[in-house]
Amino acid sequence: MKKFLTFNQPGSWLVPALASVTLGSLVATPALAETISVQPQTDASTTQSSELNLSDRINQVANLEPQAESEVDVNALDQVTSVSQLTDVRPTDWAFQALQSLVERYGCIVGYPDRTFRGNRTLSRYEFAAGVNACMDRINELIAAGTADLVKKEDLLALQKLQEEFAAELAALRGRVDALEARTATLEKQQFSTTTKLFGQLIVGVQGRNSPDIELAGFRFNDNSDQVNVINNVQLSLLTQFSPRDILLTGLQAGSGNNFSQLLTRDVLLGYAADTNNSIRISDLTYRRLFGSNLAVIAGAAGVNMVNVFRGANRVESAGFGPLSRFAQRNPIQNIGGDGAGVGFDWQIVPSVSLQGVYTAVNANDPINAGLFGGENGTTTIGAQLSISPIDTVDIGINYVNSYSPSGFLGTSVGDDQLALPNPLSFRAPIKTNAYGATVAWRATPKITVGGWAGFTDSSLKGFDGNVKTFNWMAFLNFPDLFKDGNLGGIYVGQPPRITDSDLPFGRNVPSFVNEGDFFAGPGDQPSRTTHVEAFYRFRVNDNISLTPGVIVVFNPNHNNNNDTITIGVLRTTFTF
DSSP: OOOTTOOOBTTOSSOOOSTTOOOTTTTOOOOOOBOOOOOOOOOTTOOOOOOOOOOTTGGGOOOOSOOOOOOSOGGGGSOOOSGGGSTTOOTTSTTHHHHHIIIIIIOOOOOOTTSOOOTTSOOOHHHHHHHHHHHHHHHHHHHHTTOGGGSOHHHHHHHHHHHHHTHHHHHHHHHHHHHHHHHHHHHHHHOSOSSEEEEEEEEEEEEEEOOOEEEETTEEEEOOOOOOEEEEEEEEEEEEEEETTEEEEEEEEEEEOOOOOSSOTTTSOBTTOOOOTTOOEEEEEEEEEEETTTEEEEEEEEEESHHHHSOOSSTTOOTTTSOSBSGGGSOGGGGTTOOEEEEEEEEEEETTEEEEEEEEETTTTOTTTOOTTOTTTSOEEEEEEEEEOSSTTEEEEEEEEEEEESSSBOSOOSSSOBOBOOOTTTOOOOEEEEEEEEEEEEEEETTEEEEEEEEEEEEEETTSSOEEEEEEEEEEEEEETSSSTTOEEEEEEEEEEEEEEEOOOTTOBHHHHHHHOOTTOOSBOOSSOOEEEEEEEEEEOSSSEEEEEEEEEEESGGGOTTSOOEEEEEEEEEEEO
């Protein structure tokens, strides 16, 4: 399990971004694992978009706890005048007399601020050169002050010889100091802000697939979406630290390109596809704060969702660095409802158990149709997760979600996302959903992780009898550091969300309409089961660039065995800065 106050997991929702800050998984994102998560809104039927986790380099921050103030007295920085003031030097030490002479005769040895000398520590030539120079400067001061009688001729000659021998090191040291001072001055003049750090991630994907024949509403069509295309998605994140315990995260995102068709909008979506037509959107605007040592909270006008708040049991769930498809990112029930304004928390109950909770309102900015509490036309979601790590190698996440959608869509953007046909007059299909799920990951060895998840939803159509149920599952193998440190291999096999039962009133059931074209749409379920198979290998070119080739095969797409198999080839390139 990703421990509280650390960022080793892309699914965590607080991005680390300062070497002195960590707000736990509650204030952590992408899988920067390892990351910053972004989920911009697309259309009404696709409320959940791609999360872009700035993992790895951003997720290396250690701890949000305030750094302890130095306990060293400022007076300790004063010149040592007696060797007895050096706490780790004893009269029995073989170099005691030499140190005594340097300290008490010439006063050119200071020691460390805590009044230690650390005589057993390895000395570099640069450090020795600096010490020689300090003693020489001190001797020159004594001569200039008319106290030359204190300076022994043999000491002076020895120092002059040492100074000549280490002239090159002294010159190099002076050059390094001058260069450092110049760089510091430049940074002070050009820095953007003393409190704000900028992080970025760019994903460029090249993908293509075959052109299968698909059965829809009793008719057969050709998918006709087999052109190789390019998808790009860029995210910039500004992390402002007000104190060691609180930050403001501002995310900007723009993208173009997609890989869905009108016939296959749910089974082939890639994790990094979030088409904004290259327009810039605010993907995250959240304030995150740590209270005490075990409670973190988040509140914001955008970017509040389960993906950003929950700790992901599968530590590689990142659109930029993890699996390729939307379905393989995580249990789809964690995508329900999309993201928007809201509040959340992460509570570390005991070292091995934590609880996360979140409330999200998708259209909180609309005072007429929705608002912060949703109303009749706004999507709202309440989610909770219990994260358990019974042993260090096992991570478990248990989820519960309660959601309301006025459109009849869950908002998962995966599998059977639409659960009820809208009223032809009002174009509404308000559904209430209870969802349950669990994810388990076991690091069998440092090089192999075995895991899987299952998710179940039960939805009712407001004002009518009957329910719609869906079920999904996934099994996976991850291979960290495969062939090389920093690389990752993965194999994922599962079933996207499938309507297993729908007994809504006639005219409102999705399976009958989609598969048979029945406008009266009676009760039923999907005729078959889709099987999703995915394999990928992430190759780390350097600290800032990674390449991920992979293949996705979808058997019986749209849960219909009359549909042809879909094969998708992908090459994803991820840049971080």
